[in-house]
Amino acid sequence: MRNILCRVERLSVAYRTPAGMHSALKSVSLDIMAGEKLAIIGESGSGKSTLALALTGLLPAEALIEGEIVWTGPGSAPLPGRDIGIVFQDPGSSLNPVLTIGEQVGEGARHHLGLGRRAARDKAIELLARVRLPHPEQAVGAYPHQFSGGQRQRIAIAAAIAAGPSVLIADEATSALDTIVQAEIAALLEDLVQTGQMTLIFVTHDIGLAASLADRIAVFRTAELVEIGDAGSIVNTPQAGYTRQLLATHIDLDSPRLVGASDVR
Ligand SMILES: Nc1ncnc2c1ncn2[C@@H]1O[C@H](COP(=O)(O)OP(=O)(O)O)[C@@H](O)[C@H]1O
Ligand SMILES: [Mg+2]
DSSP: OEEEHHHHHHHEEEEETTTEEEEEEEEEEEEEETEEEEEEOOOSSSSSHHHHHHHHHHOOOOOOEEEEEEEEESSSSSSBBTEEEEOOOOHHSOTTTSSSHHHHHHHHHHHHHOOOHHHHHHHHHHHHHTTTTTTTHHTTSSSSGGGHHHHHHHHHHHHHTTTOOOOEEESTTTTOOHHHHHHHHHHHHHHHHTTOEHHHHHHSSSSHHHHOOOOOEEEEEEEEEEEEEHOOOOOHSOOSEEEEHHHHHTTTSSSSSOOOOOGGG
């Protein structure tokens, strides 16, 4: 039996836009359990990233927030970057092109763990080895453009876990990658959360990936939580028509490519 790590209670988020308020989440309530792998799935624009940003406290200033996010663990709300690591879809945008890999991966350790320059560099090498980047000793002195997309995502993950967070949020972290690299990054995330005893919140539009990786799946559609449950129940006995529709077609929600239902594990 897992403990509740975080309670999301009637969370609504609306963005102020020149055209008026745009509702991105409508009264969403769910619990996040300590140590679980929770997949957030739904079509593009359904509010998945808004939820990820709300959990990390990184929503932009134009976001109007109602409801509550209550962290039930000991101490105060977790600090983004230290207690919650986040990895985004495009590692190109989260990595700074003019800083070395070592500086970027070591930054979290310097800032949150108070390590000096040398110790942070050693920590960066250790983290790069942990995300299985080849030749970590050389990599610390290299720049982002010297790596492939999959390698950059490994580097971004190393930076996200530098301060030893208890929660890792991956927002479409594998979506921009080739299928094989996608599977490798998914396996890496699974391994990291298991060995680091982290809670993984995994945003994806790929229900097949969610089914194979997650303990529980939350299904979103146009700003609302459609249903949430054990991955097995969601896949085998979905309650909502929308989830059944997703499973029946198993569409990769952001592209017109159709994938056979046999791919759903
Ligand atoms: N900063 C913003 N300003 C205005 N609208 C936004 C902003 N960020 C997201 N949105 C809108 O909110 C809705 C939910 O977006 P998002 O959470 O990014 O969805 P998802 O991650 O599921 O694709 C979308 O309609 C999107 O266009
Ligand atoms: Mg998104």
